[in-house]
Amino acid sequence: MARPGRSGWKLSSRLLLGDAALAGAGLALGTAPLWLYAALPGALGVAAGALALPLPVAGWAMLRLPFSSRPPGPEDGLLLTPADAPALFREIEQVRAQVGAPALDAVYLNSECNASIRQHRRLWGGTRNVLWLGLPLLELLSTDACRAILAHECAHIAGRHGRYASRVYFARLQWQEAARQLARRKGLANAPLRLFMNWHVPRFLAASLDFARECEYQADAESARVCGVACASDALMATCLQGRALHEYASSLYADAAATEPPWPLVRLAEDGLLTSPRDQAEAQIWLHQALCRPTSHDDTHPSLADRLAALKVPQALDERATPAPDAPGMPGARGMAPTHALSATSRPLPWRRAQPSAAQEWLQDRRLPLARALDDSRREAAAQSLREAQDERREAVAAHHDLLRKQRLRALSADERARMAWHAAMLANDVDGATKLLRENLRDHPGHVPTLCELATLSQRQDARPDAAPDASATPGPDDARREPAQDAAEALWREAAAQPGPHRLACLRQLTAIALRRGDAGQALAWRTEADQLERRTLAEYTAAPRYEPHGLGEPELRRLADTLDPLLLAATGAWLLRDAASGHHVLLVLARESWVLRAVGALTGEPSYLRRDCQALLQRLLPRVQRNIEPLLLAAGDPLPAVCTDATRLRRAGA
Structure with a gap:
């Protein structure tokens, strides 16, 4: 791959700077006790050399980083050998030879639905090439698709990819992993390495983003050359x-x-x-x-x-x-x-x-x-944690359902509450008929209620579509499909009614209408629904990824006083706190600026530890926000972060009497 002009030279300079700075600083720190002892006279040299004895530890950490034979983190997964899967290794060798990639040093099997390859330089020359394959990927995809994925991964280390491209591609992965590992190591021993990486890594990664994407395009092209488009x-x-x-x-x-x-x-x-x-x-x-x-x-x-x-x-x-x-x-x-x-x-x-x-x-x-x-x-420990999270979610749903039942005995439920009760009945008790009856009653009392329309349409499709009898959209309709038509028509009418009303629900409604049109073979209507849904989805994604726009909170003075009283310990510990509203979502956001000094910032830069004042603000936010009746998203700012223009005295929370 050719270097992309001026940006390529800039990237090359950052790439060389990283290795040269690590090598130079590592040698200087590693030999610091010797040259301090030689440079200073008598007892002063002995004392300076003794005080500098910890520096070689930091120097060795800097020297070994770009030349380690393994990545800074562990090589996770099950190590496979040709005896474990001879057919897989024969396929890997065939693809590797077709692509022109060097031999692999290790192949690991993991639980990801993905594949990846890594190349790491050894201290005395050569590289270590390691391939990871996800077992779910192999279980779900065909041999042709997996062969194309193998060709894509091998292309990253192949001669056609180019030594320069491979060097940049894997340098990105190496610096990212090193930064993650360093973030876990607190203390002064790694202070020189931390200072350099905090400066160098963000700049190198930003400069190499376009190049990384070009590497992916080239690997895709090589995969298409070997396996077909x-x-x-x-x-x-x-x-x-x-x-x-x-x-x-x-x-x-x-x-x-x-x-x-x-x-x-x-x-x-x-x-x-x-x-x-x-x-x-x-x-x-x-x-x-x-x-x-x-x-x-x-x-x-x-x-x-x-x-x-x-x-x-x-x-x-x-x-x-x-x-x-x-x-x-x-x-x-x-x-x-x-x-x-x-x-x-x-x-x-x-x-x-x-x-x-x-x-x-x-x-x-x-x-x-x-x-x-x-x-x-x-992965039993991770599986147990996922199981606990799923059980916690179910317990929360059951508690919410019981809370609605208690409210129903005391007063008439609102339209939203009745729609949630129907959802709980269908999902927790699998009472689809009871949920459908409740939703129809809710729709009769509250015509056009969007959550009820959407939930009723979903239940109608759920009763209609059994996994063992669901038709293929590309298949010729048969007698079973004819029996499904009334339910499909009813669901379509409900989705249409919901989609006619503005709101964030329209995207899901349009997608469902597209699927219904595809199932009945109405390509023109499917295209119309899809085009509208795509436009809405792109607009939604653009708003989500754009920088947040804040506006005044819009709350009254009594509610602000109650909020300030609840958050009083936080307001005492922070430099300032501003209550704003996200213009896109309408949710309230609390911007908190912790108290910090240049001394604490310098200590944090050297040790990697956040200041105790920032930790106090985080702990107070976790303790106090659950007491607030309103749903507020906290955002803890770092010193030097720019404040939005809407952070004025009018939006700032003040302590009582301040």
């Missing part, structure tokens, strides 16, 4: 869709798990792997549309899915597969793509189902279950 694009889309499906599968697994025993998610996935989401191709297309709306932000190391597919020149195939109807008009694609033609008979299907056979079945064979069991066993 179709396989490379399928791998990108399948990873996106199956990753979301796996997340929902794991969430439902923990929600349904027994109270005492954490589930074995990877074993369950290897044994049956009945993923209930997406329910059909129409829902998978909705997921894909949502992913294609996400842009590449300025701080992303990987381009967005839309940009990566556009770089592979597959916009037409992408949109054709997203609209399974022979008379579909042109559809806007990613990154300003031109409208495309109708679906052709030879277009490839959307890779939304779990592959049969999967790469794990082909490459791991009879080692699938033992490896899945070993990975699950290594």
